[in-house]
Amino acid sequence: MAEERKQRMTATAAAAKVPKMVRANFTANLKAKEEGRPVAFSFIVNCYDEILRAMDIVPAWAESYSGICAAKHDAGRFLEKAQSQNFSRSLCTYATCGLGFEYWRNELGGEMPPNAPWGGIARSDFILGTGQMLCDPRYKWPQAVQHYMRDVPAYIGGFYWPPYDENIDQREVEHYYLKYAVEELKGAIAFIEKQTQRKMDWDKLEEITDLVDRTWDMFIDAYELRKARPTPMDTGDAMNTMVPLAFMLGTQEAYDFYKDLYDELKDKIERKEGVAEDEKYRLLWGAGLPPWFALSDFQYFNSKGAVFPVERTYREAERIDRLRLPKLSDPLERIALRWMRYWTHWYDAARKRKGSIPEVERLIEYIEDYQIDGVVFHKAFSCRTWHSGILLQAQILKEVYREIPILVLEGDIVDISSYNESATHLRIDAFIEVLENLRNKH
Amino acid sequence: MRVSERCSKSSDSTKKGALEMETANDNGLTLVETYYKDYGCRARALKQVGKRMMGYISAAVPVEIINAAGFIPVRIKGDPKEAITKAYGSMETLVCPFLLNAFDQVLKGRYDYLDGIVIPHTCDSVSRTYEVWKRNFPLPYYHFLNVPHLDGAPSLEFFTQILKTFIKSLEQFTGKEISKENLAHAVLAYNKLRQAMRDLYDLRRPDQPLISGVEMMKLLVAVKALPVDESTALIRQVAKEVKGRKTSSPQKPLRIMLLGDQIDDTALTEIIENTGAQVVVDDISVGSKLYYADMEATHDPVDGIAEYYLEKVSLPTFYRDKGGSYDENLELRFGHLKRFVSEFDVDAVILLVYKNCDPYGFEVPATTSYIESLGKPAFYVEDEYSSSSSSLKTRIEAFLEMLTQERR
Numbered sequence: 001m002a003e004e005r006k007q008r009m010t011a012t013a014a015a016a017k018v019p020k021m022v023r024a025n026f027t028a029n030l031k032a033k034e035e036g037r038p039v040a041f042s043f044i045v046n047c048y049d050e051i052l053r054a055m056d057i058v059p060a061w062a063e064s065y066s067g068i069c070a071a072k073h074d075a076g077r078f079l080e081k082a083q084s085q086n087f088s089r090s091l092c093t094y095a096t097c098g099l100g101f102e103y104w105r106n107e108l109g110g111e112m113p114p115n116a117p118w119g120g121i122a123r124s125d126f127i128l129g130t131g132q133m134l135c136d137p138r139y140k141w142p143q144a145v146q147h148y149m150r151d152v153p154a155y156i157g158g159f160y161w162p163p164y165d166e167n168i169d170q171r172e173v174e175h176y177y178l179k180y181a182v183e184e185l186k187g188a189i190a191f192i193e194k195q196t197q198r199k200m201d202w203d204k205l206e207e208i209t210d211l212v213d214r215t216w217d218m219f220i221d222a223y224e225l226r227k228a229r230p231t232p233m234d235t236g237d238a239m240n241t242m243v244p245l246a247f248m249l250g251t252q253e254a255y256d257f258y259k260d261l262y263d264e265l266k267d268k269i270e271r272k273e274g275v276a277e278d279e280k281y282r283l284l285w286g287a288g289l290p291p292w293f294a295l296s297d298f299q300y301f302n303s304k305g306a307v308f309p310v311e312r313t314y315r316e317a318e319r320i321d322r323l324r325l326p327k328l329s330d331p332l333e334r335i336a337l338r339w340m341r342y343w344t345h346w347y348d349a350a351r352k353r354k355g356s357i358p359e360v361e362r363l364i365e366y367i368e369d370y371q372i373d374g375v376v377f378h379k380a381f382s383c384r385t386w387h388s389g390i391l392l393q394a395q396i397l398k399e400v401y402r403e404i405p406i407l408v409l410e411g412d413i414v415d416i417s418s419y420n421e422s423a424t425h426l427r428i429d430a431f432i433e434v435l436e437n438l439r440n441k442h
Numbered sequence: 443m444r445v446s447e448r449c450s451k452s453s454d455s456t457k458k459g460a461l462e463m464e465t466a467n468d469n470g471l472t473l474v475e476t477y478y479k480d481y482g483c484r485a486r487a488l489k490q491v492g493k494r495m496m497g498y499i500s501a502a503v504p505v506e507i508i509n510a511a512g513f514i515p516v517r518i519k520g521d522p523k524e525a526i527t528k529a530y531g532s533m534e535t536l537v538c539p540f541l542l543n544a545f546d547q548v549l550k551g552r553y554d555y556l557d558g559i560v561i562p563h564t565c566d567s568v569s570r571t572y573e574v575w576k577r578n579f580p581l582p583y584y585h586f587l588n589v590p591h592l593d594g595a596p597s598l599e600f601f602t603q604i605l606k607t608f609i610k611s612l613e614q615f616t617g618k619e620i621s622k623e624n625l626a627h628a629v630l631a632y633n634k635l636r637q638a639m640r641d642l643y644d645l646r647r648p649d650q651p652l653i654s655g656v657e658m659m660k661l662l663v664a665v666k667a668l669p670v671d672e673s674t675a676l677i678r679q680v681a682k683e684v685k686g687r688k689t690s691s692p693q694k695p696l697r698i699m700l701l702g703d704q705i706d707d708t709a710l711t712e713i714i715e716n717t718g719a720q721v722v723v724d725d726i727s728v729g730s731k732l733y734y735a736d737m738e739a740t741h742d743p744v745d746g747i748a749e750y751y752l753e754k755v756s757l758p759t760f761y762r763d764k765g766g767s768y769d770e771n772l773e774l775r776f777g778h779l780k781r782f783v784s785e786f787d788v789d790a791v792i793l794l795v796y797k798n799c800d801p802y803g804f805e806v807p808a809t810t811s812y813i814e815s816l817g818k819p820a821f822y823v824e825d826e827y828s829s830s831s832s833s834l835k836t837r838i839e840a841f842l843e844m845l846t847q848e849r850r
Binding site: 147 | 531534536563565585590594596599758759765769799807
């Protein structure tokens with residue numbers, strides 16, 4: 001109990017509110033289903049947030065539900081169900097957990113699998129996926145899940161951004177990426193209109209697009225307060241506080257959450273209240289989705305005086321003025337270009353530093369802005385999109401920037417069988433020792 | 443002359459010799475054996491006389507454009523018989539095992555004759571490791587081809603633009619314009635290749651196929667590192683040779699269709715055919731996926747190229763949905779398998795999917811149930827890029843034995 005109290009002291013009040021918000025999201029989709037309101041099987045950072053909110057569609061967040069099952073240490077039985085259907089254990093475990101769940105529900109004739117965490121996830125009326133740079137499961141999972149919900153139609157939109165090429169200026173090709181993305185967003189609206197017999201309220205869409213811009217700004221303003229020493233919030237909390245950005249974008253509640261977080265962090269900074277009692281080392285969570293079943297590892301870092309004032313994961317937002325967006329009147333163009341520029345706005349910096357790449361520029365920016373002493377990556381075996389290329393990023397960072405201690409943890413996002421707590425803690429201990437030795441040298 | 447001697451001769455050949463099309467006065471099947479065993483030896487020889495080589499990964503790269511730019515396209519493959527020793531330090535093991543193995547081969551100098559590499563956006567393993575290739579195997583030219591995953595009019599228009607950017611980057615690299623005529627010529631040449639390959643596939647339709655699955659696999663691989671016209675001539679030569687074969691066995695073998703992605707080694711087919719069964723058709727990315735449709739000769743050849751790759755190459759990286767029901771979409775995705783089952787009189791299907799492969803891995807239940815709906819047994823195996831593991835052998839032999847028992 002003593003340890004639990006200590007964890008609560010270090011967590012922000014904002015982060016502590018999040019579990020209830022997540023639960024409310026799932027209650028909302030179950031309730032909507034009961035009441036006959038449309039529910040969409042959705043994925044985060046898919047570009048549909050404004051459209052969903054403007055059309056009063058209730059999202060059922062697929063990855064979120066798998067994360068909940070993992071956090072409750074109750075994903076194993078769904079993973080096994082998926083495996084019984086010949087879905088490989090090496091596939092994205094967010095997806096296989098969700099697929100196992102839907103297979104089971106289908107087997108039960110539509111009934112919720114027994115003792116489903118938090119009452120389960122609603123059976124959706126339609127599916128929204130994307131083909132894009134972010135990950136394959138965003139279109140393969142929808143296709144695969146239809147095998148167990150054959151009456152549920154799917155719309156997959158294409159939302160690509162120009163890849164980094166030191167010889168091709170992304171602005172030269174951006175126009176056709178933008179045109180394509182706008183067409184695909186129009187396709188999504190037409191699809192939802194057909195499924196729901198509702199018409200898009202374009203004024204509302206514009207208002208929500210404005211609100212999302214403001215939410216991105218407020219999110220970044222709040223997160224940048226973490227530059228303070230001692231940092232008032234670290235990645236352990238950020239894995240909670242990302243929820244409004246990822247799952248509630250386009251709602252006033254999401255904006256208000258980050259405004260409250262901003263106020264709370266200001267207050268903590270004034271009182272010099274840090275995450276760790278004695279902040280010794282400032283770390284960057286360099287890449288990787290977290291092991292949802294072992295988030296207490298962040299507290300383990302904290303107990304050694306190590307904090308994470310910044311992370312790349314779930315920071316899918318930027319201050320709007322930094323994206324240098326032109327004045328656009330069409331909300332769909334604004335949504336699409338904001339999305340594209342978010343991913344490409346590190347490209348110029350990469351071109352300027354010989355041998356660099358955008359992912360590394362982003363690391364360097366955070367290292368400098370947040371006075372970072374070391375970088376931690378998490379490599380989840382079942383996710384290729386976040387976790388391929390980490391070795392290269394670590395190597396380039398050292399080559400083009402400076403020697404900096406790096407720790408690569410290995411595990412998974414959902415599959416607890418990949419995790420060994422004592423081995424992980426031993427690796428963290430060794431990493432802290434490296435940081436300590438380095439500090440003693442200087 | 444032994445195969446190894448032939449290939450080293452090919453590599454050391456004089457300028458004049460290297461430029462000759464080797465199929466003209468040669469035994470096609472022997473040459474296939476040579477090119478299969480020493481993959482890329484012809485490309486290496488041609489490099490010595492000034493030809494330019496462009497490596498690429500996957501079936502989603504338009505080789506027509508590479509050809510029109512004056513390069514010989516060389517499909518990069520791994521070597522499942524060889525242990526990975528160099529790639530581990532720079533590429534994560536959680537990626538597709540084929541890709542890891544191919545990268546290992548590149549690091550070992552197997553592709554030291556390439557002028558550049560084109561890497562398409564086919565899956566996360568490939569797209570996320572693009573910089574890893576560039577950094578660890580530096581070449582004068584690299585291009586990431588941002589292939590969309592969807593079909594339909596906006597995707598087609600987008601892909602056309604992507605191809606135009608690709609063409610522009612090749613033009614900048616070579617300093618030479620790629621004309622519509624160049625492209626049209628390449629389209630025609632590859633259509634001839636496709637037709638020749640389909641004609642050869644037809645020789646597998648009789649009760650006693652005229653060419654074995656192992657021979658076919660060797661040919662499918664061999665032509666991936668040859669100039670297009672040489673490939674076509676080689677295929678025709680092989681067809682001519684096998685047409686003269688006389689079948690003696692009265693018993694019709696178990697007829698197998700092989701499904702998967704980059705299966706580019708004979709090991710799996712050998713396991714199957716050593717039991718007496720025969721691979722009579724495939725749906726793999728070095729095989730029929732590339733050959734069973736022609737590319738339309740459009741006014742602007744880029745339109746036809748875009749349409750072909752997005753609409754006609756059946757890779758699971760492409761999401762097919764025309765707004766119909768799930769069953770209608772299944773037909774869009776797998777309808778060609780129904781035709782193969784019927785036209786090649788297939789008795790059973792073996793589906794091999796590599797570990798860590800999201801595009802194929804997510805399709806397994808849909809694929810196997812579709813096959814089973816045709817009244818044919820489907821056997822799914824997951825493996826590393828090493829088709830000769832003993833457990834794989836045991837499982838496949840047991841499956842085929844079961845089918846043989848049922849037949850009796």
